[in-house]
Amino acid sequence: VTAEKGGFDHFMLKEIHEQPKAYRDTMLGRINEDGKGVHFTDLNLTKEQIKNIRNIQIVACGTAYHAGLVGRNIIESLAKIPVETDVASEYRYRSPIIAKDTLVIVVSQSGETADTLAALREAQANGAHVIAVTNVVGSSIARDANDVIATLAGPEIAVASTKAYTSQLIAFYLLGLYMAEIRETKTTEEIAHILAAMDSLPEQVEQVLTQAPIIKEYAEHIAQHKHLFFIGRGVDYAVVQEGSLKLKEISYIHSEAYAAGELKHGTLALIEEGIPVIALATQEDVLEKTLSNIKEVKARGAEVMVVSYEERREELMKSVDKVLSIPRTLPLLTPALSVVVLQLLAYYASLALEHDVDKPRNLAKSVTVE
Numbered sequence: 001v002t003a004e005k006g007g008f009d010h011f012m013l014k015e016i017h018e019q020p021k022a023y024r025d026t027m028l029g030r031i032n033e034d035g036k037g038v039h040f041t042d043l044n045l046t047k048e049q050i051k052n053i054r055n056i057q058i059v060a061c062g063t064a065y066h067a068g069l070v071g072r073n074i075i076e077s078l079a080k081i082p083v084e085t086d087v088a089s090e091y092r093y094r095s096p097i098i099a100k101d102t103l104v105i106v107v108s109q110s111g112e113t114a115d116t117l118a119a120l121r122e123a124q125a126n127g128a129h130v131i132a133v134t135n136v137v138g139s140s141i142a143r144d145a146n147d148v149i150a151t152l153a154g155p156e157i158a159v160a161s162t163k164a165y166t167s168q169l170i171a172f173y174l175l176g177l178y179m180a181e182i183r184e185t186k187t188t189e190e191i192a193h194i195l196a197a198m199d200s201l202p203e204q205v206e207q208v209l210t211q212a213p214i215i216k217e218y219a220e221h222i223a224q225h226k227h228l229f230f231i232g233r234g235v236d237y238a239v240v241q242e243g244s245l246k247l248k249e250i251s252y253i254h255s256e257a258y259a260a261g262e263l264k265h266g267t268l269a270l271i272e273e274g275i276p277v278i279a280l281a282t283q284e285d286v287l288e289k290t291l292s293n294i295k296e297v298k299a300r301g302a303e304v305m306v307v308s309y310e311e312r313r314e315e316l317m318k319s320v321d322k323v324l325s326i327p328r329t330l331p332l333l334t335p336a337l338s339v340v341v342l343q344l345l346a347y348y349a350s351l352a353l354e355h356d357v358d359k360p361r362n363l364a365k366s367v368t369v370e
């Protein structure tokens with residue numbers, strides 16, 4: 001069994017460590033040789049159609065939905081197309097407005113999630129072109145979609161999704177850049193610059209992984225708590241939603257992920273002495289705002305851990321209790337690194353509480369009932 005797990009104690013830890021490879025494999029063959037553009041040779045969606053897209057709806061469940069939240073930031077910022085992200089079980093019943101220039105992107109690791117499959121069919125019945133971002137090319141969702149963008153994460157066994165999520169992010173970066181080139185919303189130089197930064201991601205994930213011992217120590221500390229909060233702004237908000245889910249799924253510690261600026265509109269009432277607040281602060285354009293939200297919780301006795309850049313450590317340590325760092329990358333690319341910190345945190349918290357990391361209670365890897 002340990003052989004299957006490649007020497008790791010759990011599939012989840014093995015899969016967390018497989019992320020550098022999953023990034024490389026998902027990028028491989030889709031980046032032009034000169035590093036200045038992206039190609040999707042197998043996409044049926046024509047360049048003309050891409051030029052004419054009026055809006056995009058991303059639909060998925062669970063962790064794939066969280067990838068779709070980051071996907072919205074990515075596509076809006078690169079290709080300037082309005083994007084909505086919905087959970088599949090809600091999408092169908094809210095009578096979504098699907099026009100002929102609407103592109104629907106469904107995201108599913110397994111390609112078998114019943115809610116996502118039903119949403120795909122609903123979208124097609126309304127005339128939308130559907131792209132499936134999936135890890136299983138022979139799956140029902142892949143079969144039914146008009147187009148498939150395969151994530152090449154390899155089989156994912158642990159119920160808590162890790163490498164599939166990050167490979168979905170890579171797929172969104174590539175798709176966003178591809179659309180940006182066709183719609184001329186980014187210059188060739190800008191695209192090349194982003195691709196060069198993406199090229200460093202696998203190595204940077206390795207650097208994050210070397211911090212496992214410090215993350216473990218912090219995880220053992222939070223494992224003594226029953227409730228905690230995650231906060232962030234922009235893509236950091238999307239990432240903390242995934243971090244919170246990961247922690248809940250396998251450690252059973254209750255947590256809530258909040259947009260940092262929204263705390264004061266109610267949730268601040270729940271901040272009391274000693275409660276851990278985990279803040280993601282990688283978006284430097286809103287760093288000051290996030291810091292002032294951190295002060296709000298500190299003033300109410302919260303114990304704050306921040307994930308940011310190493311160069312910020314000294315400054316941040318003036319206002320927080322602990323800093324974990326990620327290597328420097330472009331603001332839009334930080335989710336591909338910061339989420340790895342949160343995955344390890346969830347893993348080690350579950351381990352500290354002696355839960356069944358790979359098979360959490362009540363959850364299934366793939367849910368084929370609606």
Ligand code: G6P
Binds near residue numbers: 062364367
């Ligand atoms: C289940 C799993 C989640 C997963 C979700 C969507 O609920 O427990 O980890 O994110 O299904 O799965 P999919 O295969 O569609 O990505």
